[in-house]
Amino acid sequence: MYNGLERIDLDKRLLYVRNIFIFSLSFLVMGLVYFQLVRADEYVELASGNRLRMIRLLPPRGNIYDASGVPLAVNVRTFDIKSYPMDLRSDESFGSVASLFARHGIPMTPDSLKESVEKQYVAPYRAVSVATNLTLAQVSDLVMDPGFSQALFPSPVWRRIYPVGSLMAHVIGYVGEITREDLETQRDPYYQAGDIVGKSGIEAMYEEQLRGAVGDQVVEVDSRGRRLRDVNYNDPLKGSDIRLTIDTATQREAARIMEGKRGALVAMDVSDGAVKAFFSSPAYDPNPLTWGISSKEWSALLGDKNLPMMNRVMSGSYPPGSPFKVVTAAAALMENTADTRTSFFCPGSFQLGNQTFRCWRRSGHGRESLIGALRDSCDVYFYQIGVKVGIDKLTKWARELGVGERTGIDLPGESRGTIAGREWKRSRRKEAWYQGDTVNYSIGQGFLLMTPLQLARMYAAFANDGSLVTPRLNAEKLPEMTPVKITKAHMDSIKTGLREVVRVGTGRVAGRYGVDVAGKTGTAQNPHGEDHAWFVGYAPANDPKYVAAVLVEGGGSGSSVAGPLVGQMLAYLVEHEK
Amino acid sequence: MLAESGYSWGEIRKGLDWSMCVAVLVLFALGLVSIYSAGSGVRRSTSGYAIRQLVWGAVSVMAYVTVLRIGYQNFLRWSYPIYAVAVAMLCVLIAVGTATRGALSWFRFGSVGFQPAEFGKVALILFLARFCSRYPPDAPKRLFSALALSGAMVVLILFQPDLGSALVYGSIIFAMIAAADTPGKYLAGIVTAGVAALPFFWNSLKAYQKLRLVVFLDPYVDPQGAGYNVIQSRIAVGSGGLWGKGFLQGTQGRLHFLPEPHTDFIFSVFAEEFGFVGGLSVMLLFAFLFWRLMRAAFRTKDTRAKLLCVGVSAWLWFQLMESVAMSMGLAPITGLPMPLFSYGGSSLLMEFVGLALVQSVAVSPVRDKLASIA
Numbered sequence: 001m002y003n004g005l006e007r008i009d010l011d012k013r014l015l016y017v018r019n020i021f022i023f024s025l026s027f028l029v030m031g032l033v034y035f036q037l038v039r040a041d042e043y044v045e046l047a048s049g050n051r052l053r054m055i056r057l058l059p060p061r062g063n064i065y066d067a068s069g070v071p072l073a074v075n076v077r078t079f080d081i082k083s084y085p086m087d088l089r090s091d092e093s094f095g096s097v098a099s100l101f102a103r104h105g106i107p108m109t110p111d112s113l114k115e116s117v118e119k120q121y122v123a124p125y126r127a128v129s130v131a132t133n134l135t136l137a138q139v140s141d142l143v144m145d146p147g148f149s150q151a152l153f154p155s156p157v158w159r160r161i162y163p164v165g166s167l168m169a170h171v172i173g174y175v176g177e178i179t180r181e182d183l184e185t186q187r188d189p190y191y192q193a194g195d196i197v198g199k200s201g202i203e204a205m206y207e208e209q210l211r212g213a214v215g216d217q218v219v220e221v222d223s224r225g226r227r228l229r230d231v232n233y234n235d236p237l238k239g240s241d242i243r244l245t246i247d248t249a250t251q252r253e254a255a256r257i258m259e260g261k262r263g264a265l266v267a268m269d270v271s272d273g274a275v276k277a278f279f280s281s282p283a284y285d286p287n288p289l290t291w292g293i294s295s296k297e298w299s300a301l302l303g304d305k306n307l308p309m310m311n312r313v314m315s316g317s318y319p320p321g322s323p324f325k326v327v328t329a330a331a332a333l334m335e336n337t338a339d340t341r342t343s344f345f346c347p348g349s350f351q352l353g354n355q356t357f358r359c360w361r362r363s364g365h366g367r368e369s370l371i372g373a374l375r376d377s378c379d380v381y382f383y384q385i386g387v388k389v390g391i392d393k394l395t396k397w398a399r400e401l402g403v404g405e406r407t408g409i410d411l412p413g414e415s416r417g418t419i420a421g422r423e424w425k426r427s428r429r430k431e432a433w434y435q436g437d438t439v440n441y442s443i444g445q446g447f448l449l450m451t452p453l454q455l456a457r458m459y460a461a462f463a464n465d466g467s468l469v470t471p472r473l474n475a476e477k478l479p480e481m482t483p484v485k486i487t488k489a490h491m492d493s494i495k496t497g498l499r500e501v502v503r504v505g506t507g508r509v510a511g512r513y514g515v516d517v518a519g520k521t522g523t524a525q526n527p528h529g530e531d532h533a534w535f536v537g538y539a540p541a542n543d544p545k546y547v548a549a550v551l552v553e554g555g556g557s558g559s560s561v562a563g564p565l566v567g568q569m570l571a572y573l574v575e576h577e578k
Numbered sequence: 579m580l581a582e583s584g585y586s587w588g589e590i591r592k593g594l595d596w597s598m599c600v601a602v603l604v605l606f607a608l609g610l611v612s613i614y615s616a617g618s619g620v621r622r623s624t625s626g627y628a629i630r631q632l633v634w635g636a637v638s639v640m641a642y643v644t645v646l647r648i649g650y651q652n653f654l655r656w657s658y659p660i661y662a663v664a665v666a667m668l669c670v671l672i673a674v675g676t677a678t679r680g681a682l683s684w685f686r687f688g689s690v691g692f693q694p695a696e697f698g699k700v701a702l703i704l705f706l707a708r709f710c711s712r713y714p715p716d717a718p719k720r721l722f723s724a725l726a727l728s729g730a731m732v733v734l735i736l737f738q739p740d741l742g743s744a745l746v747y748g749s750i751i752f753a754m755i756a757a758a759d760t761p762g763k764y765l766a767g768i769v770t771a772g773v774a775a776l777p778f779f780w781n782s783l784k785a786y787q788k789l790r791l792v793v794f795l796d797p798y799v800d801p802q803g804a805g806y807n808v809i810q811s812r813i814a815v816g817s818g819g820l821w822g823k824g825f826l827q828g829t830q831g832r833l834h835f836l837p838e839p840h841t842d843f844i845f846s847v848f849a850e851e852f853g854f855v856g857g858l859s860v861m862l863l864f865a866f867l868f869w870r871l872m873r874a875a876f877r878t879k880d881t882r883a884k885l886l887c888v889g890v891s892a893w894l895w896f897q898l899m900e901s902v903a904m905s906m907g908l909a910p911i912t913g914l915p916m917p918l919f920s921y922g923g924s925s926l927l928m929e930f931v932g933l934a935l936v937q938s939v940a941v942s943p944v945r946d947k948l949a950s951i952a
Contacts, residue, residue: 009759010884011876017757017888018872021895022865028899029861031906035816036854043816047830 055082055127055219056192059212060158062239064172064202067247067475072168073203075158079139080129085121087151097130100147104138106131120194129194133159133291160196160290166283167251170311171244171411171473173201174286190214199289202242202473204412212239243475245274253572254279257565263533263555264312264452266471267548267569270460270538272479273469275409276546276573280316284308314407314414317449318551321524322377322558323536324398324444326462326494329370331397332385333490340493343369346380350439357383357439360523374497375505377521379443386442391433394441395421400484401458402468403450408480409471417454420447445525456549459519459536462495463544499541507535510563513571516541521558530554535562539570546573584649585941593941598870601863602918602933606635606926608860609919612848615826616839616921627840627921634923638930645934646941653935654882657704664701667694668734695735695743696928702731702750703889703932710758711881721764724755741787742912746896753892754885807837808907814846815857815906822853840921842913846905864898871933874940883939890932893917 035043064073088094094110101108113130120128130152134142139154160175162168176199178191191197197211198204215236219228254265254277267277284301293301301309310316332338348364350357359365359379365372373381386394398404404419418424420441422433440446453471461468461484470480498518501507506521519537526532533555538544548569555561614628645653653660671694706728715721728751735744756765780788814830823829828850830836836843849857868891875887894917901916903909915925 010757010881013757013759014872014875014884014888017753017891018868018875021868021872021891024895024899025861025865025868028902029858031903031908032815032849032854032857032861035812035906036818036849036857037820039816040819043813044819046813047817 055155055217057215057217057234057236058157058195059214059236060238061160061175061196061212062210062241064210065241065243066168066251067243067245068249069243070248071163072244072248073160073162073172076161077156078132078159079134079136079154080157081131081134081139081142081152082127082155083117083130083149083151083153084127085117088117093149093151096147097149097152100142100145100149101131103147104142104145106134106138127155129155132157162286162290164248165287166285167248167255168246169201169283169286170280170313171201171246171251171278172286173203173205173411174199174289175203176290177292196290200413201411202244205410206242206474210239210242213237244473245269245475246276246278246473250277250573250576251279253277254569255281255283257568258550261552261555262306262312263550263552264316265548265550265565265569266313266452266456267546267573268456268460268469268471270463270469270544270547273457273460273471273481274475274479275471275473277548277569278313278473280310280312282306282308311411311413312452312551312553314409314411314451314453316551317415317417317451318532318534318553319446319448319524319526320444320450320455321522321532321534322444323455323459323520323522323534323549324448324450325374325377325382325442326458326498326520327398327401327403327444328382328386328389328394328442329374329494329497330401330486330490331389331394333370333493334397334486335389335393337388337393338370338385340370342385343367344381344384346378348380350380350383352383352387352435352439355436355439357436370493371497371500374494374520375500377501377506382442383439387435387438389442391421391438391441394438395419397486398448400486401461402454403448403458407451407453407457407471409453410473410477414453415451417451418447418449444522452549452551455534455536456547459538459549460547462491462498463518463538463547465491498537502537502541506559507537507563509560510535510537510567510570512564513567515539515567515571515574517567517570518544519563519566521563523556523558526554531556533558533561535559535566537566537570539574545577546570548573584647584652585938585945589944590646590941593944595870595874595937595940598867598874598933598937598940601867601870602930605860605863605867605918608848608856609844609916610635611825612844612851612919613840613921615828615851616836616844616847618826630923631921631926634926637923638927641927642930642934642937645931646938648938650883650886650935650938650942653704654708654886657701657708661701661705664694664698665731665734668698668731668738672734672737693924695738695740696924698731698735699743699746699750699893700928700931700935702728702747703754703886703893704935706751706754707882707885707889710754710885715755715758715760715764718764721755721760725751725768736782739784739787741783742900742914745900745912746893746914749896750889750892754889757888758885807843807911810836811843811846811905812907814843814850818850818853818857820854822849822851822856825851827851838913841915842901842911842920843905844920845902845916848919849905861902864894868895870940871936874936877943878939880939880942883942887936887939890936893932894929 060075063071066072088097094114098108098110098113108131117128142148143154162172162174175196178193178195178197182197183191183193198207203210213236215234217230217233219230254267258265258279258281261281263281265277265279266275268275288297345367346359346365348359348362350359360377365376365378365380368376368378368381398419404416406414406416425431425433425437425447437446441448457468457471465488466484466486467481468484472479495518498520501520502511502517507519510517510519517537517539518541519535522534524532524534531554533552534550535558536549538547548566550562550565552561610628610631613631614625617624617627706724709727710724713720713723715724732744732747735747752768810830814828814836817830828847830846830850836846839847848860871887871891875884878884897914897917900909900912900914901920904911915922917929918926
C-alpha cells in the first residue's frame with residue numbers, strides 16, 4: 001500500500017513557506033515607511049488642502065433625423081450653475097446662494113438648495129448643479145451680481161428637444177435622468193447620478209451610440225475656491241447621429257389617417273423591413289418628459305384611459321381575428337390537409353359535439369373552397385380545415401410565420417403576443433386544450449394574441465414571396481431576412497385569395513384609393529368591449545412594395561373602418577415612392 | 579475511533595494556543611474600530627456597519643468554538659463531500675446569475691447574504707490537504723489530478739466573474755502544492771504556464787477590470803474614476819504620517835474621499851488615523867499570527883494537518899498583501915477584503931472557521947501523545 005506523504009519531507013518546505021509569509025510583510029512595511037514617513041509632508045499638504053476639484057463635461061447627444069434629413073431629436077445649449085459640496089458646507093453659504101437666485105427671479109430657499117445638493121452628492125470635490133436650465137441672459141445677469149459667490153460657476157449643458165412633438169413619440173422615445181436602480185445595476189460604471197439617458201424608443205435602443213463620451217476636467221483651486229490651473233482636461237465627444245427609415249411627411253399622413261381613433265398603424269417596405277410609418281394613437285408629447293415633469297402631470301399621463309404612453313404598434317397584444325386565416329390556410333396546404341379544390345359547405349354555423357360555432361354571416365356562404373373562403377372570410381371553412389389540421393400543426397406554422405416571437409424591431413419593449421397551444425394552456429391555465437379551442441384558434445380568436453407589427457411582418461412574408469423581414473428604423477442597420485418554409489405555389493394560392501378580398505370580397509373599400517391592394521379584413525371579438533377592426537394588406541398587389549397594418553381598438557367592422565385607412569396609407573406610399 | 583470523536587473542553591484548554599487567539603481578537607478589534615471610523619463620516623454618519631460587524635464577530639466566535647470542538651479530523655473526513663457542495667453552490671450561482679443576466683456572488687437569506695466564494699476557500703483547503711497527502715504531487719499524473727480537481731473551482735469563480743477570489747484560490751493551491759513537496763521543476767513549470775497564459779487572460783477581462791489594472795500602472799489615466807480612488811487612498815495613508823491623525827480624525831475617510839471605506843479601503847482609514855505606528859503594529863501582529871499558524875503545522879505529525887495550516891495561512895496572507903498594497907496604490911484594486919479587518923459577514927465567518935481549523939491542529943498533539951503509538 002502506498003503510504004502518502006512523508007512528514008520529514010514536508011517540514012523543509014514548510015520552513016520556506018513560513019519564512020516567505022512572514023518576511024514578505026516587510027515589503028508592506030517598506031511601503032508604509034515610504035508613504036507615511038518619507039513622503040508624509042507632501043500627502044499631509046494634499047489632504048489638508050483638498051485642492052482638487054472635478055467637473056464632468058457632458059457631451060451633446062447625437063441627433064436623430066428622418067429619412068430626408070428632417071431633425072427629430074436635437075440639442076439646445078442651456079446653462080447650469082454648479083458648485084462643489086465642500087465649498088457649500090456652511091448654512092450661511094446656502095442662505096446667501098439661495099437669496100442670490102431669489103433676487104434674480106429664480107425661486108430657491110436655503111432648504112430646497114440643501115436638499116438638492118444632498119441628492120446629487122457623490123463626493124465633496126465633485127461638482128453638483130445648484131440651478132439648472134438657465135438661458136445665457138440669465139447667467140450673465142447672475143454673474144454680474146456682486147453677490148455671485150466664488151464657489152459658483154456656470155457650466156453649459158445640453159437639453160434635448162423633439163421638434164415634431166408627439167408625431168414621432170413612440171418611435172423616438174425620450175430621455176430623462178438615470179434612475180437610482182439603473183445606476184446600481186449598470187455593469188460598466190459609465191453613468192453618474194444626474195446623467196441623462198434614453199428612457200424609451202430609439203433614444204434607449206441606441207443609447208450607447210447616441211450618448212457620446214463624457215469629458216472631464218480636474219482643476220486645482222486656491223484656499224478661496226478660485227481656479228488656479230487645469231490639472232487635466234478631456235474634451236467631451238459628441239454622440240453619433242442616427243438617420244431613420246421613416247419619413248416625417250409619411251408619418252404625418254399616418255397621424256392624419258389615425259386621427260381621433262385609438263389604435264395603431266404601421267407600414268414598411270416588404271423587401272427590406274424599412275419602417276415607413278409607425279403611429280400609435282393617441283400619442284404624447286415627449287418634450288415635457290425630458291424637461292422634468294411634475295409627478296402630478298406624470299400620473300395624469302399614466303392614468304389617461306386612452307393610454308397615450310402605450311406603444312400599440314408593438315407592445316399592444318390583440319386577438320388577430322381573420323387576418324390570421326392565412327396561417328390556417330398555409331398550415332392546411334403545407335400539411336396536405338386541403339388543396340385549393342377542397343371545399344366545404346357553409347350553412348352559417350359549425351357543429352362540434354354539442355357546441356355551435358357561428359360564421360359571421362348567419363345565412364351562410366354555401367359551398368366554399370380556399371380562395372373563395374378567404375375572399376368572403378368564411379369562418380366555417382376555416383373551422384373545418386383548422387380542426388382537420390389540428391392545434392399542434394397550426395402552432396407550428398404560426399411560429400414559422402413569426403407568431404409568438406418578437407419581430408426584432410430596433411425598439412425596446414416589444415411584446416411577443418401569445419401563440420398559445422397545448423403546452424401553453426397546460427402551464428398557464430392548468431387545463432387541457434379542447435377541440436373547441438382549436439376551432440376558435442383557426443380564425444384567430446381565443447387565446448391567440450398578436451401585435452400589429454407581427455401581422456404586418458407576416459403579410460410582408462407573403463408579399464415578398466417567402467421571407468420574414470426584421471423591421472428596422474435605423475437606416476444604417478442591415479436588412480435581415482428569415483426564409484419561411486412555405487412553397488411558392490401555396491403562397492401564390494393564398495395571395496390570389498388576398499387579391500380577391502379587395503377586388504370583390506370583404507375588403508373592397510381598401511381598393512378605392514387608386515392603387516391595387518391585396519389584404520385581409522378582420523373584425524376581432526374583444527372580450528373587453530367593442531370588436532377591434534383590423535386590416536392588413538400590401539400594394540401594389542401584382543408587385544408588392546409596401547405592407548401596412550391598421551388596428552382600431554373597438555372600431556367595429558374591419559372592412560368599413562380599418563380597410564380604407566390601409567388603402568389610404570398604401571396609396572400614399574406608392575404615389576410618393578421616390 | 580478516538581481521533582474522530584471531537585475534543586473535550588479539557589483537551590482544548592490544555593492544548594490551546596492562547597497567544598494565537600489573542601492576536602486574532604486584537605486584529606478583529608482594530609478592524610472594528612476602523613469600521614466605526616469609516617462609518618462616521620461628515621453629514622452621513624452610521625454606526626450600523628460597526629454594530630453588524632460586532633454581531634458577525636460574535637457569530638464567528640461561536641463558530642470558532644464549534645469547529646474546535648468538532649476537531650479538524652472530522653472536517654477532513656468530510657472534505658470531499660464539502661468540496662462537492664462548494665462546487666455545486668458556485669454552479670447554481672452561475673446558473674442563476676446567467677438567468678438574471680447579472681453577476682451574482684451572493685445567496686440571500688432575508689437580510690443576510692452569503693458568499694459561496696468564501697465558503698469555497700475553506701472547502702478547497704480541506705480538499706487539497708487530504709488529497710495531496712494521500713496522493714503526493716511528486717509525479718506528473720498525481721500533480722495533474724490535484725491541479726485539475728482544484729482548478730475546477732478557480733474556473734467557476736472566474737465565470738462569476740470574481741477575479742480577486744480567483745487569485746486567492748490560485749495562491750492557496752500553489753502554496754499547498756509547493757508545501758506538499760512537489761519537485762521544484764514542476765513548480766517552475768506551473769509558474770511558466772501561468773505567465774504564458776497572461777495575454778489570453780488579459781483578453782478575457784471585462785472593460786472595467788482592464789481599467790483597474792491600467793490605473794494601477796498610472797492612476798492619472800483616469801483621475802476621475804478608478805484612478806482617483808488610488809490617488810485618494812494613497813493620500814489617506816501618506817497623510818497619516820508617523821503617529822496618525824487620531825481616532826475619528828481622518829479627513830480623507832470622513833469627508834468621503836475614499837470609496838468603500840469600510841470594505842476595500844479599510845486599511846487606508848486605519849493608516850490615516852493611526853499612522854505608521856499603527857500600521858507597523860498591525861503588520862507585526864499579522865507576522866506573529868503567521869508564525870503561530872505555521873508553528874501548529876510543525877508540531878503536528880499529521881501531514882494533512884500540515885497542509886491545512888499552509889492553506890489557511892496562504893489564504894490570509896494573499897488577501898493581506900493585496901489589500902494593504904492596494905491601499906498604497908502598490909497593487910491593483912480587486913475588492914478583496916482585508917482579513918479580520920474589512921466589513922463583511924461571510925468573509926469574517928469563514929476566516930474564523932479557517933483559523934479554528936488551525937487552532938484545532940494546534941490542540942491535537944495533546945491527544946497524539948496518547949494515541950500516536952497505536
